[in-house]
Amino acid sequence: MKKFGTAVILAGGKSKRMGFDKQLLKINERRLIDNLRKKLGDLFDEIIVVTNKSEYYLGYTDKIITDKIVGKGPLSGIHAGLVEASSQYVYFVACDMPNINLDYIRFMKKRLEKISVKACITKFGKWIEPFNAFYSKEMIDDIEKHLTQNRRSVNSLIHKLPVYYIEEEEARIFSPNWDMFLNLNTKKELNDYRNTINNQD
Structure with missing residues (x-):
């Protein structure tokens, strides 16, 4: 199995605030x-979209899948993506994160090349950024056990596993304003982002 090769876009949220x-x-x-x-x-050679609305993706050539453990939040999507992925480490991003930073993804891959951990995640102060991150297929059993205990938090699972953390200071070299972790949750955030893009043009 290849160490890298698969990226997963999680697209199954409820979008209540938007x-x-x-x-x-x-x-x-x-x-x-x-x-x-x-x-x-x-x-990446393989792109997987995890969605609760597969009808949105008719005619797509990428792999379109749904949660295998339904109704458990983002961990359900991470689980489904890992099960279907063809590489050991899988890159995860959410469908509302507009700023893909390819240099940072290459940087994370390089850090993972010579170590054995279950995830590579960036810190934001004392917090973590669960997306724009890599997870290993070795986490599948951990996620299943976590969810059977009716625990849905990505953070609570991550803190129990061997993880390589990239500190905020180092990550800001690639994204000084932290926009590679931006996600659009509300119409205001969407409009502000559109205005930023238009002003750059």
Whole structure:
């Protein structure tokens, strides 16, 4: 099995704060998830979309899957992606995170090349950033045990596992304003992001 090769886009959230399904988010008339797929295609052989609305992806050539353990939040999506992935380490991003940083992904891969851990995750102060991260297929059993105990928190699981952490100071070399971890949860955040993009143009 290849060490790297698969990227997973999690697209199964409830989008309550946005007011509409974030899988349909558009930036400059193009679906955000399509922008993510295109960018990730530069670094990964296999793109997997985990979704609760597979009908949104008719005609897509990527692998479109649904949760295998339903109704347990983001960990359900991580679990499904890991089960279906064809590489040992799998890159995960959410469908509402517009700023893919390919240099940072390469940096994480390089850090993982010579060590054996179950995840590579970035710290934000004392907190962690659960996406824009790598997880190993070796976590599948850990996730299943965690969920059978009715525990859904990614953080509570991660803290029990051998993880390589990248400190905030080092990550900010690649993203000084932390925008590679930006996710769009509300219409205001979406409009602010669109305005930022338009001003750059």
